[in-house]
Amino acid sequence: MLKILKYSFFDLVRSRWSYVYLLFYLLIGYVLLFLNHDLSKAVITLMNIIVILVPLIGTIFGIMYYYNSREFTELLLAQPVKRMSVFLGQYLGVALSLSLSLLIGLGLPFISYGLFQSDAVWEFGLLLVNGTFLTLIFTALAFNIAMINENRIKGFSYAILMWLFLAVIYDGIFLMSLVVFGEYPLDNFSIIATMLNPIDLSRILILLKLDISALLGYTGAIFQKFFGTHTGVLLSMTILTLWVALPVYNIYRKSLKKDF
Amino acid sequence: MFLRSLYTGILFLFMGLMVKAQSIEVCSDCAVNSLAKGIAMAKAGDTLLVQKGVYKEYNLLVDKPLTILGKDLPVIDGEDKGEVIRVVADSVEIDGLLIRNVGTSYTSDHAAIRIVRSKDFRIRNVVLEKLFFGIFIEKSTHGEILNNRISGDAENEYSSGNGIHLWYSDHIRVTDNKVEGVRDGIYLEFSHHVNIFNNISTDNLRYGLHFMFSNNDSYRNNVFRNNGAGVAVMFSKEIEMIDNRFEKNWGTASFGLLLKEINDAVIKGNTFEQNTVGINIEGSNRIVYEGNDFIRNGWALKVLGACYTNTFTKNNFLSNSFDLSYNSRMNDNSFHKNYWSDYTGYDLDEDGIGDVPYRPVKLFSYIVNNTPETIILLRSLFVDIIDFSEKVSPVFTPDNLLDNAPLIRRRK
Numbered sequence: 001m002l003k004i005l006k007y008s009f010f011d012l013v014r015s016r017w018s019y020v021y022l023l024f025y026l027l028i029g030y031v032l033l034f035l036n037h038d039l040s041k042a043v044i045t046l047m048n049i050i051v052i053l054v055p056l057i058g059t060i061f062g063i064m065y066y067y068n069s070r071e072f073t074e075l076l077l078a079q080p081v082k083r084m085s086v087f088l089g090q091y092l093g094v095a096l097s098l099s100l101s102l103l104i105g106l107g108l109p110f111i112s113y114g115l116f117q118s119d120a121v122w123e124f125g126l127l128l129v130n131g132t133f134l135t136l137i138f139t140a141l142a143f144n145i146a147m148i149n150e151n152r153i154k155g156f157s158y159a160i161l162m163w164l165f166l167a168v169i170y171d172g173i174f175l176m177s178l179v180v181f182g183e184y185p186l187d188n189f190s191i192i193a194t195m196l197n198p199i200d201l202s203r204i205l206i207l208l209k210l211d212i213s214a215l216l217g218y219t220g221a222i223f224q225k226f227f228g229t230h231t232g233v234l235l236s237m238t239i240l241t242l243w244v245a246l247p248v249y250n251i252y253r254k255s256l257k258k259d260f
Numbered sequence: 261m262f263l264r265s266l267y268t269g270i271l272f273l274f275m276g277l278m279v280k281a282q283s284i285e286v287c288s289d290c291a292v293n294s295l296a297k298g299i300a301m302a303k304a305g306d307t308l309l310v311q312k313g314v315y316k317e318y319n320l321l322v323d324k325p326l327t328i329l330g331k332d333l334p335v336i337d338g339e340d341k342g343e344v345i346r347v348v349a350d351s352v353e354i355d356g357l358l359i360r361n362v363g364t365s366y367t368s369d370h371a372a373i374r375i376v377r378s379k380d381f382r383i384r385n386v387v388l389e390k391l392f393f394g395i396f397i398e399k400s401t402h403g404e405i406l407n408n409r410i411s412g413d414a415e416n417e418y419s420s421g422n423g424i425h426l427w428y429s430d431h432i433r434v435t436d437n438k439v440e441g442v443r444d445g446i447y448l449e450f451s452h453h454v455n456i457f458n459n460i461s462t463d464n465l466r467y468g469l470h471f472m473f474s475n476n477d478s479y480r481n482n483v484f485r486n487n488g489a490g491v492a493v494m495f496s497k498e499i500e501m502i503d504n505r506f507e508k509n510w511g512t513a514s515f516g517l518l519l520k521e522i523n524d525a526v527i528k529g530n531t532f533e534q535n536t537v538g539i540n541i542e543g544s545n546r547i548v549y550e551g552n553d554f555i556r557n558g559w560a561l562k563v564l565g566a567c568y569t570n571t572f573t574k575n576n577f578l579s580n581s582f583d584l585s586y587n588s589r590m591n592d593n594s595f596h597k598n599y600w601s602d603y604t605g606y607d608l609d610e611d612g613i614g615d616v617p618y619r620p621v622k623l624f625s626y627i628v629n630n631t632p633e634t635i636i637l638l639r640s641l642f643v644d645i646i647d648f649s650e651k652v653s654p655v656f657t658p659d660n661l662l663d664n665a666p667l668i669r670r671r672k
Contacts, residue, residue: 052641171642175627175634182631190636203640212638214536215558215581217512219633 004076004085008093012065018097021057025105033113039120040210043127046106047206050131051199055138056163058098062142063159065094067152074260087143087255091248095139099132106131123209130202133240137198138163140247147254170197187222194223198243201236287311295320295328295336302326304349310334310357318363322347330356333387338362343370353382360389369421371396375403383408393421394442397429405434412442414465422447423464426454426474434459441465445487448474457481467492468509471499479504484516490535492518493525503529506538515540516557519547527552537562538580541570550574551671559585559625568592574671577601577620581638584620586658587629595620595663599670607668618666621657623650 012018028049032042069090076086110124142159149155174193178186194200207213208227213220226232286298286308295317298308304324312332318341322328326349335358338344342363345354352375359372371393375381377400384406388394394410397403405424414420423439424446426432434456439445445461448454449472456479461468468484469491471477478500484491490509493499499522506516516535519525522544531553532538538557539549542564549572554560560580561572570593577583578601597613605616624643628635637643650656 048639168642168645171637171640172646175637175642178634179627179631182633186633190633194636200640204636207638211510212558212581214510214512214514215638216635217632219635221512223636 002089004081004089005092005096008069008090009097012093012097013100017061018101021061021098022101022105025102026108029106029109033109037113039110039113039115039118040123042110043120043123043206044210044212046127047203047210050127050134051203051206052167054102054131054134055167055199058095058135058138059142059159059163061098062091062094062139063146063156065090066143066146067155077260083255083258084252087147087251087258088248091140091143091251094143095136098135098139102131102135103128123206126209127206130206130240133244134198134202136244137240137247140244140251143251144247144254147251147258166197166199171200174200187219190219191223191226195236195239198240201239205236281305281307283307283309285309285311286315288313288315299326318342318344320345322349322352324349325351327353328355328357329353330358330385333358335360338372340364343368343374345373347373347375347378347381350379351381352378354384354386355382356385358387358389360391362388362391362393364392364419366419369393369396369425371421371425374398375400379403382406388412388423391421391442393425394423394439396425397427397432399428400432401429402431403429403433405432405437407436408438410437410439410442412440414442417443417465420465422470423461426451430454433457439464439468444468444470445484446470448472448477450474452476455479459483460485462486464488470494471496475499478502483507484509486510489514490516490518492520493522494518494520495522497523497525499525501525501527501530504531506530506532506535508533509535511536515562518542519544522547526550531555532557532560540564541567543567545569547571548573552576554578554580554583556580558582561585563587563593570594571596573597574667575599576670578670582622582625584661585625585629586621586661589658591658591661593661595661597665597667598663599667600663601670603666603668605666612668614666614668617662617664619651619654619657619662621661622647623656626656 032045036042073086115121115124141162145159146155149158194204204223208224227236284292284298284302284306286292286295292298295315299320299322302308307327307329310330312334314335314337316337316339318338333356336344338361340361340363344359344362354373362372363370372388372391373383374396376398379402381400381403383395386408388410391412395405410423420443422444423442424434426448428450430452432454434446435458437459439461440463443465445464445468446456447470451474454477458481460483462485464487466488468487471493473495475497480502483505485507487509490506509516514535515537516532517539520542523546525547527547528550533555536558538554538560540562543566545568547570551574553576555578557580559582560577561584563586572595575598577598583600600618603614603618605614607614624647
């Protein structure tokens with residue numbers, strides 16, 4: 001598996017798209033900091049980008065890579081290697097190279113603008129941890145969709161739809177249910193609904209660490225009480241890990257039976 | 261003959277006055293080694309010159325017109341036993357003392373300096389430390405509170421007092437004071453015609469400045485920073501609020517300025533920067549908001565309940581999370597020629613005024629007002645999308661709530 005991982009990883013690291021992705025983050029990082037020297041303000045703007053774009057890019061990259069390397073996969077499967085290591089190796093190759101681009105692309109500009117001297121280190125760290133989690137989650141989900149759908153067009157549409165659902169539609173339904181059931185106590189409902197969507201969970205985790213959390217008022221206080229404790233942080237990290245583990249397990253399960 | 265004796269009389273009277281207005285020196289190793297002795301010895305109009313040193317005294321009663329003048333900031337230590345100085349006579353001046361350790365009491369409001377039913381008092385250059393109440397003015401008029409430094413170490417609202425407290429006191433000038441770490445920095449109740457200029461009120465537990473039932477007052481050029489909840493103006497009429505700074509009143513229940521049942525006030529040239537809510541407005545009518553800067557607040561303006569005939573002109577709204585929030589669909593207030601940093605319209609005739617009206621209420625702020633829990637969707641992509649669609653074709657926000665002539669460039 002390590003060999004395949006290594007191969008996929010270096011294949012991607014050498015590919016043009018990884019560099020485009022890396023350059024994109026470098027550009028965003030430097031432009032943001034050039035326009036606004038305040039690191040903590042830049043973290044807020046960056047949050048919007050990470051929470052929306054990272055899942056989108058993870059999804060598209062994952063699904064493209066799977067479909068593109070189909071012949072290679074078939075070739076590999078003819079060799080005496082474990083099926084699991086073929087698929088998981090490819091998945092980890094994509095996910096890790098994307099995460100690396102993210103970490104380097106955003107890390108470099110912030111470090112060069114004096115991240116370690118500022119008090120935004122923790123917020124920024126949390127941002128990167130969340131970004132990495134989102135990359136792992138959405139690449140895994142994309143792989144799942146790609147393995148189920150032989151038809152590329154269909155697979156691609158489903159993948160985009162999944163992103164659209166989690167990034168936009170989910171919040172719409174969430175908002176509507178909050179408005180409709182406004183008469184009922186909604187504290188636990190909102191916490192659970194947030195937990196179930198990795199994008200919302202990342203957004204709230206970052207928001208609560210920033211100054212802007214004061215705007216959240218009473219609701220924010222409940223969230224702060226929950227996510228501010230060690231149990232809360234542990235629980236949300238567990239949920240994010242579960243969001244990675246379940247799709248990855250599904251890749252493993254599917255890979256054992258998948259027919260070509 | 262009569263005239264002559266009158267002259268002599270007047271002469272003697274003058275001489276008498278000159279003799280009377282003498283100066284008594286108080287120091288640790290003088291004949292007069294305490295303020296209490298000094299006050300007892302002094303006659304009306306005398307000056308008590310207090311030399312440098314520490315005087316452990318409390319419950320001092322000033323019952324005649326006196327000037328108490330401290331030299332090199334002598335210390336009066338109340339040892340937490342009670343009130344330190346109480347003035348019950350007119351024309352008393354207290355200058356240059358450091359008063360510390362005022363006793364805390366839950367039944368009587370112990371103060372470092374209390375003025376009771378007196379006129380023409382003047383308190384200046386006084387430093388107060390470790391206090392309960394600082395300067396407490398009770399049913400007194402025509403006084404001056406000038407250039408004092410008050411720094412408390414208040415921890416709880418219930419066990420702390422106010423820095424400068426005015427109760428039923430009119431025509432007072434409060435200038436150049438610095439108040440920090442008390443409950444309310446400056447507090448007014450039933451006090452009219454009070455001028456509060458150039459003060460700095462920071463890090464207080466509750467409000468930097470607090471008005472209750474006080475009319476015709478004016479406050480200008482003050483700085484209110486990092487207080488528990490900013491400045492509160494309640495149940496008062498005709499208050500002038502000009503050129504003040506409201507900064508960093510940041511917390512879940514904080515605001516820069518709270519207006520509750522305020523009528524006919526003027527709010528001009530103030531700066532509201534980084535407050536959770538810039539101005540929280542409830543039941544306030546006929547108020548003129550002109551030339552204020554709202555910078556990086558959570559909400560620049562939060563309008564709740566019946567507010568009629570208010571006008572907002574020439575204000576700058578810069579990078580606030582929400583410019584305006586309204587909880588009703590009716591609007592009787594007018595917005596004209598403000599600058600909104602979120603404005604995206606154009607100006608074809610280049611007269612500096614946007615050709616498209618600006619709608620300051622976002623749909624999301626309307627939803628948050630109705631269902632506060634929805635605030636957790638702050639900065640979600642969905643929220644940006646519905647805000648955009650509401651901006652294009654308004655359905656939920658009040659139709660007539662718009663700025664018909666938004667400025668293209670920031671008002672300088």
